Structure formats: C-alpha cells, structure tokens
Amino acid sequence: MFPLFKKKQKIKGTVVLMCKNALDLNDIKAGPSLGAGFGLVRDVVGGVIDGATAILGRSVGLQLISATKTDRMGNGFVGDQFFLEKRIPFLPTLAARQDAFSVYFEWDNDFGIPGAFYIKNYTQGEFYLVSLTLEDIPGHDSITFLCNSWVYNAKQYRKDRIFFANKPYLPHEMPAPLVNYRHVELDTLRGDGTAKREEWDRIYDYDVYNDLGNPDKSRDLARPILGGSSKFPYPRRGRTCRKPTKTDSASERPATDTNYVPRDEVFGHLKQADFLGFGLKGLNQNVIPKFRNFFDFDKEFDNFEEVRCLFEGGVKLPTDIISAISPIAMVKEIFRTDGENFLKYPPPHVIQADKSAWMTDEEFAREMLAGVNPCVIQRLQVFPPESKLDPNVYGDQTSTITKEHLEINTDGLTVEKAIQDERLFILDYHDAFMSYLKYINKPIPKSYATRTILFLKDDGTLKPLAIELSLPHPDGEKYGAVSKVLLPPEGHGVQRTIWQLAKAYVVVNDACFHQLMSHWLNTHCVIEPFIIATNRCLSVVHPIHKLLQPHYRDTMNINALARSSLISGGGIIEQAFLPGPYAVEMSSAVYKDWVFPDQALPADLIKRGMAVQDASAPHGLRLVIKDYPFAVDGLEIWDAIKAWVKDYVSLYYKTDVAIQRDAELQEFWKEVVEIGHGDHKNKPWWPEMNSINELVESCSIIIWLASAFHAAVNFGQYPYGGLILNRPTMTRRLIPEKGTKEYEEMEKDDQRAYLRTITPKTEALIDLTVIEILSRHASDEVYLGKRENDEWTADEKARVAFKRFAKKMEDIEKKIESRNKEPDLLNRTGPVKMPYTLLLPTSGEGLTCRGIPNSVSI
CATH class of the missing domain: 2.60.60.20 (PLAT/LH2 domain)
Structure with a gap:
C-alpha cells in the first residue's frame, strides 16, 4: 500500500x-x-x-x-x-x-x-x-x-x-479506476454455484422448483419438479443449495426454520411482513391442526347468518387455540378486546354496505371487470366456444351451449349479431380445469370445469346468459366432456338455488385460477428470475439497476415464505383450495402459454378482445366495455409507467447501438431468456433487446407486473373473498340429482344446500386468516411514484423525471376518485356499493383495499 x-x-x-x-x-x-x-x-x-x-x-x-x-x-x-x-x-x-x-x-x-x-x-x-x-x-x-x-x-x-x-454509470462510462471493483462485486453476487448458503451470503443463482414436496415425510407429499422440462415448464427461483431428499435425489429438502434468500432480500426491520411471514409459518404448523381438531364435530356453517357472525360476533374458541393463534392476532387484531376468547374478523368490504347484494347476477358479473381477478374475461369471438385441449387425448371439448340458450336473453339480437356488435363475453375456465378434474374429483366428484357467457347491456353492465358445467366422460377422457348448461331462472325455488350453485362453481374456478395463476404465477413467480438476473448481471451503479431495484423489494423473501408455507406440499393453499395437491402443478400448465410481451396491459387487453387499436382513442385503444374499471384505471397507470421509463432510459441511451453495446444489459437479458425463463428460451416472441423501444417496453412490463398489476390482484383478496359465500375456494359435491336426499334438502333449505357445497368451516377460517394477511399493507410500504430515499440517484435529471412521474400518479389518483363518484359508471360500485379502489396509488397501513406498492412485497 x-x-x-x-x-x-x-x-x-x-x-x-x-x-x-x-x-x-x-x-x-x-x-x-x-x-x-x-x-x-x-x-x-x-x-x-x-x-x-x-x-x-x-x-x-x-x-x-x-x-x-x-x-x-x-x-x-x-x-x-x-x-x-x-x-x-x-x-x-x-x-x-x-x-x-x-x-x-x-x-x-x-x-x-x-x-x-x-x-x-x-x-x-x-x-x-x-x-x-x-x-x-x-x-x-x-x-x-x-x-x-x-x-x-x-x-x-x-x-x-x-x-x-x-x-449511475453505463459499463463503458465507469471511471477506469473503479472498473475492476465493479466486476469483482458482480462476481461475488453470482457465486460459483456450489456450497451451502449461509445467512450472510449475498449470492443470486437459479434453480427449479424442486422443493415444494416432502417425499421423505410421506409419499403423498411428493410433488413434481416444476421447471426444466417440457412437461412442467416454470420460471426459476433463487437457489438455496440445500441437500437433496433421501427419497429423490433430484428434489431438494424443504426448508425447516428458514429458507435462504440473499441477505439483502430479507424483510427489513420495520416491515410488518416480518410478523406476517412468521405468522404464516405458525398458522400452518400450529393453528390449522388445532382448528381441525376443534371444528371436527362442527364442520359446516348452518346458515349465512353464522358466516356473517365471523365479523359481527366472532367464534368462541378454546384456550389452546387462543394460545396458538395469539402471535398472529398481534398482527391481525382478530380477537375481541373485551376479554372473551373469540375469533373475530373485520367485515369484508363486499358486505359493508349491503349484506346480500353479493348474491345478485349483476354483482357476479361486475366482479369479472372490477373484482380481484378482472384480467381473465374475454370477448366472445367464436361460437360455440372451442377448446385448445388436444383432441387426441381429450376428444371433442367444444362447448354444448347453443344459440337457443342465449338468444332468449340477448335483447332480440341473434348470436351472430351480438358477436358482431361486441356484446358477448366469456369467462372460460374449461381447459384449465378439465385436464385436472380426473384427479381433483377423486375419490368422489366434487366440481366442474366451467364456461360462463355474458351479454353487454345498454347501460354498460354485464348479465350472465348461461353457465356450462362440464365433467370428463365416464368412459374416459378421449370421449370428450359431459356437460350441462344452466340458464338464469325466473323467480325463486329450487331452480334459483341450482343457479346460485352454478355461479359458485364458476367462482371456485375463478378463485383458484386467481390465486394460482393471476396472482402467484403472473406476479410473484415470473418476477423472481428478473430479480436474480438484475443482481447477477447489472451493477448497482448501472442505470437500469437503479430503475428496477425498487420494484424487487421483498419479493424473493415472500416467495421463499410461500414455498415453505403456502404452496408447499400439504401447505395452506393445498388445504384450502379445490385443486389440492395439484394446485401449483396446474399453474405450470398455464405457464406453457405465458408470453412475456403479452403481459403489457394494452397487449393483454387486445389479446383478450377487450380492446382494439384505435389511434384516435385515449391510450391508442378503444375499450369494448367503456366502463371496465381495471382497464380504464390500469391504462392510465400503464401509460404513466411507460412515459417515466422512456424519459429515464433516454437519459442514458441515445441510440439503439448503445443498447447493443451495453455488455451488462445484454448479459442480463440473455440470462432472463435462457435461464430465468429458460423453458421458453426458444420462443420467437422474446424481445431481442437491440433497441431503445425494446428496453423501454420490457422495463415497463416488469414494473407494471410488480406494482400495479400485483396490487389489482392482491389487495382485494380479503375485501371480496373475506366473505366465503362470495368467493368460495372449493366445492365438495356436484349439483344434486332430482330424486336424491340431497335434492330434497336443496328444495327445503337453499342456504344449507349452498353451505354443504362450498368451503367448509375449517378451510374457510384458514382461507380468511391467510387472505387477510396477504391483503394488508405494511407500515413502511413504498408506493408507486415514491422512493425510499429522495437521493436515490445523483443524477439530477433522473430525479426531475421521476418527480414528473410522481405528479402523474397524484393526478391519476384524483381521476379515479372522481370516476368512482360518477353515477352512470355502474361497474365502478355495483350492487354492493363498493367503489373500485384497487388501483388508487396510495394507501395507509392495514386492510384498505387500495394502494400500489412498488413491488410484490406480500
């Protein structure tokens, strides 16, 4: 020296x-x-x-x-x-x-x-x-x-x-004396792919999802490896380097106490999710078994009033459950404060104004546009609806819904005319569930694959026209499906009860698809490879690292917690949701059709037929349903994100050649495509990352998925699903056949028949406890348009551009609040009188049903 x-x-x-x-x-x-x-x-x-x-x-x-x-x-x-x-x-x-x-x-x-x-x-x-x-x-x-x-x-x-x-410095701009230090630090973050991971390690590496099962504990807890094969493609997760199981050398032992993530990805001191993650482990290990023992003699809710009692009077619990759940209660405040041992949940938003409006057809349809899963509904363009399942395996899976089923309720329009006028829509879960029903419905049939067709009324709202419930053919899958079509009945009686049950089967399909695909797969799961690649390939002083890093906060940690408690074999999701042990495997089947460019909101809306390109329309798109709250609010946020990214990127890249010559950026994208999402590496739709436009679009998609899209599908879980009647997570039997004891019961007591079909008491309490945790904002959350530190970069021009973005977010919030007050926009509040607030950018702490955190942080 x-x-x-x-x-x-x-x-x-x-x-x-x-x-x-x-x-x-x-x-x-x-x-x-x-x-x-x-x-x-x-x-x-x-x-x-x-x-x-x-x-x-x-x-x-x-x-x-x-x-x-x-x-x-x-x-x-x-x-x-x-x-x-x-x-x-x-x-x-x-x-x-x-x-x-x-x-x-x-x-x-x-x-x-x-x-x-x-x-x-x-x-x-x-x-x-x-x-x-x-x-x-x-x-x-x-x-x-x-x-x-x-x-x-x-x-x-x-x-x-x-x-x-x-x-910030692009690689070629880094001061020469610091270049080697930059390289050495990136080498440290990459590691060498070997050795046990210690808690102080900061190593980012890739692995397949081979740690969801526990075959050493039980053969029933073995799970397939997701990722690395054409049968079960999947994004990559962070490598933990735990030892393999004794039963299967290709599977990694599940985490016991902690799941390794790079140390700086672990929740911070102030984050409420520290408590929440701790609570999830305790819930799975201690509370759920006690719930099951206690409610074994009282498995069913007897009537709707007993369900509402969860929010109004609570459920009296014995001392041992109180002791087990009390740490969770410290966070969730689910106990009464008068000294009584009662489990009490906050009233879900969906029943705060009206206790029974959730049952209406109008609300059933509205939640497809403004609920917690508003990203699946499509415009119907082919009739009858077709299946993409391989006919050599599954036979003819074409829908049995006919024109006659629909035209009695289309205001005098033929099906052809209604399609031409863009007035027919479909919520189609047929393929996603049909290929798994033979497993789900063992040992006894319990659910259907569903298609729901809806009609756009003159007032801009949707009404359901028909629900198709399908089962695999009893003689084998190759013979196609056995289906029944149900129509909205007039008046009351047993047909009304059957229709309400049909809607429940649709909602269960929707709730499971939402949790496993819209939420877990399309936000948590697909973002993790970008986090790993960013930290391995882009130096902390790289401008794109500074752009993306806030949108990665806490994601690897919450994903690790999910692997150990939520989506693991025998975990919370498998216990409380219809697919059971096939839950995460089903998301792999959906990932086969995942396309990165289609995750941009405009591309998604066009692909689903919910919008068409129109240069004269706002955002360059004409929405087919003008009052589509998720799309209307989302497009404003999407445009603001993309404008901010474009402003920022233009500060550092003046030509497409500069993109091509950025060695770190090119390595980052190469790892994302070839490793992080390597099961799709040969797909032609990947951007080549050779132009400014490709970089802007790709970064905008990452930020959109991690922030606004995640907020739209996450923070409404308890506000809508906290009422298990409104969003059940499982069904346990098929619609009773006439002449059976169950049919007679259905004729006598519609509420009991409904409750005997949907999620039972223990699983409902599990579900409510979990989704309340997942729907809460932490006290130290950082929202879209904000940064933890105003001095996040020394580049004054970048800070000025970010202030413009922050101002746009403030303006968007005011516009959303104004739209929610417009009486003609019926889909924004609906029969339940619940304004669409999930894409309001800011929020306070707790269960607010609003707010867009920068990242997938819970």
Missing part, C-alpha cells in the same frame, strides 16, 4: 446504520411455542439500540477508494482505514432505529475523488448500513453512497464489502 495522504487534511463522513436487535424476527424460528418468540420481542423493544450502538465505536472501519487515481495495478487507490467515532446523539431526520456516526478520513489532492469505499465490521453482530455521506471535499460537492445492505463480521466474507457512490 502506498502512502496516500501527505497534508492529512480531514474530510468528514456521516454513516447511517441500523443495529441488529431482537426485533429482527427473521432470526426467531417458528417452533412449537410461538408465544415465547413474541415474548422475546416484547422484552427487548426499546432497550437495545443504545447499548448496541455504543459497541460500534471504533469497531467498524472504512477505507475510501479513489475514482480518479490508480495504484500500480490500475485500480483505484485504497486509502487507510478509519473508524466510526461516537454516535451523534440526535438527528431528527433519521427514521426510527437509525443511528448516525461520524468518521473522519485523511485526504490530499493525490488521492483524487472518492468513488467507492470498503467497510469492515469487527463486531460479532451484523448491522444494516443505510448510507455514507462525505462532506468537505475541496472543490467538490458532497458525495452520497446509498448502501441499504446488511454487513456481517468481516471474517464471514471472502471479498471485502464494497459500496459505490450514488452516481
């Missing part, structure tokens, strides 16, 4: 960090006694910080690295090590539990301008390094290093921890 400092001039640095303390629940294991873990939390809150920070004095060393002067090897000079000094006692601008320390570096002109720094932690505990700000550099403005990373004891790392100044 050369002597660097001659004049020993001082420059001041301010380091902001958060010390680790027992509130970090990622280190509390979900074991038999959940209450003990939370007791630990309560004992330590408020008393740890001062003692911990006092230890840090002179135990954390920093070395500046020059961006303008090099050593003999051509790398930036590394200065001497200097230590943090005593804590600054008070800085009012700092967030909760953040502490500021001073550090003074010796500097002279021969060192040049700092562009990076090493940090070494000599304490035994880790801390979260927020930032370093350098001041008093002669002839230079202050320099900010945004770090946002956990730093462990220096001995845990093979390479010293390095952080770069907060200025």
Whole structure:
C-alpha cells in the first residue's frame, strides 16, 4: 500500500446504520411455542439500540477508494482505514432505529475523488448500513453512497464489502479506476454455484422448483419438479443449495426454520411482513391442526347468518387455540378486546354496505371487470366456444351451449349479431380445469370445469346468459366432456338455488385460477428470475439497476415464505383450495402459454378482445366495455409507467447501438431468456433487446407486473373473498340429482344446500386468516411514484423525471376518485356499493383495499 495522504487534511463522513436487535424476527424460528418468540420481542423493544450502538465505536472501519487515481495495478487507490467515532446523539431526520456516526478520513489532492469505499465490521453482530455521506471535499460537492445492505463480521466474507457512490454509470462510462471493483462485486453476487448458503451470503443463482414436496415425510407429499422440462415448464427461483431428499435425489429438502434468500432480500426491520411471514409459518404448523381438531364435530356453517357472525360476533374458541393463534392476532387484531376468547374478523368490504347484494347476477358479473381477478374475461369471438385441449387425448371439448340458450336473453339480437356488435363475453375456465378434474374429483366428484357467457347491456353492465358445467366422460377422457348448461331462472325455488350453485362453481374456478395463476404465477413467480438476473448481471451503479431495484423489494423473501408455507406440499393453499395437491402443478400448465410481451396491459387487453387499436382513442385503444374499471384505471397507470421509463432510459441511451453495446444489459437479458425463463428460451416472441423501444417496453412490463398489476390482484383478496359465500375456494359435491336426499334438502333449505357445497368451516377460517394477511399493507410500504430515499440517484435529471412521474400518479389518483363518484359508471360500485379502489396509488397501513406498492412485497 502506498502512502496516500501527505497534508492529512480531514474530510468528514456521516454513516447511517441500523443495529441488529431482537426485533429482527427473521432470526426467531417458528417452533412449537410461538408465544415465547413474541415474548422475546416484547422484552427487548426499546432497550437495545443504545447499548448496541455504543459497541460500534471504533469497531467498524472504512477505507475510501479513489475514482480518479490508480495504484500500480490500475485500480483505484485504497486509502487507510478509519473508524466510526461516537454516535451523534440526535438527528431528527433519521427514521426510527437509525443511528448516525461520524468518521473522519485523511485526504490530499493525490488521492483524487472518492468513488467507492470498503467497510469492515469487527463486531460479532451484523448491522444494516443505510448510507455514507462525505462532506468537505475541496472543490467538490458532497458525495452520497446509498448502501441499504446488511454487513456481517468481516471474517464471514471472502471479498471485502464494497459500496459505490450514488452516481449511475453505463459499463463503458465507469471511471477506469473503479472498473475492476465493479466486476469483482458482480462476481461475488453470482457465486460459483456450489456450497451451502449461509445467512450472510449475498449470492443470486437459479434453480427449479424442486422443493415444494416432502417425499421423505410421506409419499403423498411428493410433488413434481416444476421447471426444466417440457412437461412442467416454470420460471426459476433463487437457489438455496440445500441437500437433496433421501427419497429423490433430484428434489431438494424443504426448508425447516428458514429458507435462504440473499441477505439483502430479507424483510427489513420495520416491515410488518416480518410478523406476517412468521405468522404464516405458525398458522400452518400450529393453528390449522388445532382448528381441525376443534371444528371436527362442527364442520359446516348452518346458515349465512353464522358466516356473517365471523365479523359481527366472532367464534368462541378454546384456550389452546387462543394460545396458538395469539402471535398472529398481534398482527391481525382478530380477537375481541373485551376479554372473551373469540375469533373475530373485520367485515369484508363486499358486505359493508349491503349484506346480500353479493348474491345478485349483476354483482357476479361486475366482479369479472372490477373484482380481484378482472384480467381473465374475454370477448366472445367464436361460437360455440372451442377448446385448445388436444383432441387426441381429450376428444371433442367444444362447448354444448347453443344459440337457443342465449338468444332468449340477448335483447332480440341473434348470436351472430351480438358477436358482431361486441356484446358477448366469456369467462372460460374449461381447459384449465378439465385436464385436472380426473384427479381433483377423486375419490368422489366434487366440481366442474366451467364456461360462463355474458351479454353487454345498454347501460354498460354485464348479465350472465348461461353457465356450462362440464365433467370428463365416464368412459374416459378421449370421449370428450359431459356437460350441462344452466340458464338464469325466473323467480325463486329450487331452480334459483341450482343457479346460485352454478355461479359458485364458476367462482371456485375463478378463485383458484386467481390465486394460482393471476396472482402467484403472473406476479410473484415470473418476477423472481428478473430479480436474480438484475443482481447477477447489472451493477448497482448501472442505470437500469437503479430503475428496477425498487420494484424487487421483498419479493424473493415472500416467495421463499410461500414455498415453505403456502404452496408447499400439504401447505395452506393445498388445504384450502379445490385443486389440492395439484394446485401449483396446474399453474405450470398455464405457464406453457405465458408470453412475456403479452403481459403489457394494452397487449393483454387486445389479446383478450377487450380492446382494439384505435389511434384516435385515449391510450391508442378503444375499450369494448367503456366502463371496465381495471382497464380504464390500469391504462392510465400503464401509460404513466411507460412515459417515466422512456424519459429515464433516454437519459442514458441515445441510440439503439448503445443498447447493443451495453455488455451488462445484454448479459442480463440473455440470462432472463435462457435461464430465468429458460423453458421458453426458444420462443420467437422474446424481445431481442437491440433497441431503445425494446428496453423501454420490457422495463415497463416488469414494473407494471410488480406494482400495479400485483396490487389489482392482491389487495382485494380479503375485501371480496373475506366473505366465503362470495368467493368460495372449493366445492365438495356436484349439483344434486332430482330424486336424491340431497335434492330434497336443496328444495327445503337453499342456504344449507349452498353451505354443504362450498368451503367448509375449517378451510374457510384458514382461507380468511391467510387472505387477510396477504391483503394488508405494511407500515413502511413504498408506493408507486415514491422512493425510499429522495437521493436515490445523483443524477439530477433522473430525479426531475421521476418527480414528473410522481405528479402523474397524484393526478391519476384524483381521476379515479372522481370516476368512482360518477353515477352512470355502474361497474365502478355495483350492487354492493363498493367503489373500485384497487388501483388508487396510495394507501395507509392495514386492510384498505387500495394502494400500489412498488413491488410484490406480500
């Protein structure tokens, strides 16, 4: 090391960090006694910080690295090590539990301008390094290093921890003294694909979904490997390097206490999801078994009033369930506060204004446009509806719905005319479920594959015309389907009950498709490969890394939790949703037809026939249903996202050639296509990433999926589905046949017949508990149009462009609120008088049914 400092001039640095303390629940294991873990939390809150920070004095060393002067090897000079000094006692601008320390570096002109720094932690505990700000550099403005990373004891790392100044550089623009440091840091993040992953590791790598089953525990818990084959294609997940199962060397052992994710992807201190993730584990391991034991003698709701009692009076529970569920209750506030042992849920939005409007045909149809799954309905363009299932395997699966079924309710229009006038629509789950019904309906038949045809009325609302319920042919799949077509009845009586049941089968198809495909697959799952590729291939100083990183926050962590508790073999989804052990496998079948460019909202709407290109219309599209809340609000947000991305990208790329010559960007896209989504690598629809337009469109799709689209399909889960009557997750029997005992019961008691068919009590409580967790916003959520730190980049032009985007989001919020008040837009509130708020950009904490977080964070 050369002597660097001659004049020993001082420059001041301010380091902001958060010390680790027992509130970090990622280190509390979900074991038999959940209450003990939370007791630990309560004992330590408020008393740890001062003692911990006092230890840090002179135990954390920093070395500046020059961006303008090099050593003999051509790398930036590394200065001497200097230590943090005593804590600054008070800085009012700092967030909760953040502490500021001073550090003074010796500097002279021969060192040049700092562009990076090493940090070494000599304490035994880790801390979260927020930032370093350098001041008093002669002839230079202050320099900010945004770090946002956990730093462990220096001995845990093979390479010293390095952080770069907060200025973006394309690879060829990086100051020469820092180029090698940039490469070394990316190599560290990639790892070498081997060795056990430790909690302090920051390695991003790919793997298939081979950890959902647990064949060592039970043969019934074996699950197929998803990804890496044409039979079960799937996006890649983060590699954990756990050992294989004893039963199947190709399958990885499921996580026990924790599921490895790169350390900086783990939930932060303030995130409520720390508690929520902990609660999910406890729910699966402790609460659900007790629910089952307690409700074994009382499996059914007797009437609709008993279901509503969950929100009004609660369910009295024994002490052991109270003890097991109390940690979850700390987060969810699901107990009464009067000392009684009652489980009580908040009233879902769908019944807050009207308790029975959910039963209407109008609301049934409206939720296809403005509910929690508004992205599946299509315009009917071919009649009768056709199937894409292989006829050599499944025979003729063409719909049995006839023109006569429909034309009695199409206001005098023929089917041909109604199709021509763009007034017929279909919610089609036939193919997705038909190929799995032979498994789902064992040992006894319990559900159907459904098609629902709807008519666009003159007032802009939809009315259902027919529901087709289909089963595999009893002589074998190759003989096609056995179907029945049900029409809306007039008046009441048993036909009305049968129609209500038919709608329930449709909604169960919809609820399962929503949870497994629209939500899990099309947001959580497909985004993870982009996160991995970004961190492996794009340096933190790359402009595109800075653009995309906020939209990745917490996603790998919540996905890891999902693999261990929600979508795992025998997990919560398998217990509470119709497909059971075939749930995630079904999403693989849907992924076969996944097309990346079609995830853009305009392309999606056009593909589903819900919009047509029209240069004279807003957004260049004419919506077939003008009052389609998801599309109307979504297109404004999509356009705002794309305009922001275009503004930002134009700051760094002036020509298409610049895109082509960006080695990091090209490697990023190569990994996404060939590895992250490698089961689709040979598809012709992938953008080649050779132009500015391709980069803008691709980044816009990533941001849309991670933010607005996820919000649209996630935060309405409890507001709509918290009433299990409105969105049941399973059916348990087919429509009773005339002359049977069940048919007689249906004639006598329509509510009991409905409740005997849909989700029973235990599974309903499981479902409600989970979706309430998933529908809540954390206290530290960052919403679209916001950043955690206003100094997220040193590029002033980029910050100005982002302010324009933030202003657009504010304007969009006002427009949505205004539209929700327009009386002629009937689909925005519907019979339940529930405004469409899921794409309002901002939200407060909790269960709000609004707000667009930047990322798939829960």
